[in-house]
Amino acid sequence: MNALLGVVFLLFAAVPCIQGQYEDARCKCICPNPSVVNATTESNRKHYIGNVPPNKCNCDSVVLAKVGDLIKGKEQEFCPRCECKYESRNTTTIKVVVIIVVWAVSLLVVYMLFLVCLEPLISGRTGKSYQEHVDEDESHQMTTTQQGGVLDRVGHQQDKWKRQVREQRRNIYDRHTMLN
Structure with a gap:
C-alpha cells in the first residue's frame, strides 16, 4: 500500500515538470x-502545420516556407489547392478535465479496495451472529438489524440478496419458471 502511494505521489509531482511540445494556436x-504540381501521378494530401498569427494563416506563410524548393515557379x-485553417485550443481546460477524470478513477479504485477489505469483516461477522433461515419473518429481521451495527445490516442485506439469487437460479x- 505504501508503494502504491509513493508511485501516485511521484506521478503527481512529475506532472508540473513535464512540458509538452505543443501550442495553443496553430x-x-x-x-x-508537391509532386502533383510537377506532373507526377501521386495525389496524396499532406498536412503542414505552422505557428503563425491568424492573419498569416495562408499557403504563402506556412506551406511555401517548407516546400518552396520543390515547387519553384x-x-x-499549388497554393489554390491548399486549404488553411487557424485552430486554437485551451490546454488549461484539457488539463483540468484530465485531472478530474484521473481523480474520479482513483477514488473509485480506493472505494473498490475499501469494499474488498471490508467484505471479509462482513462475511465473518454475519456468519457468527446470524444463521440463514429459509422462512424468515419480518419481526426477526427488524430485531436483528436494530441490535446490530452497520456491518450487521449490510451483511444481512448481502445474505438476503444471495438467497434471492439462489432461489432465482433454482427456479x-x-x-x-421465472419469479414475478
Missing part, C-alpha cells in the same frame, strides 16, 4: 503532395 494547411498553381434452471 495554422493547419492541407495541401496536395509553380506557387500560383430458472431446475423448475424452468
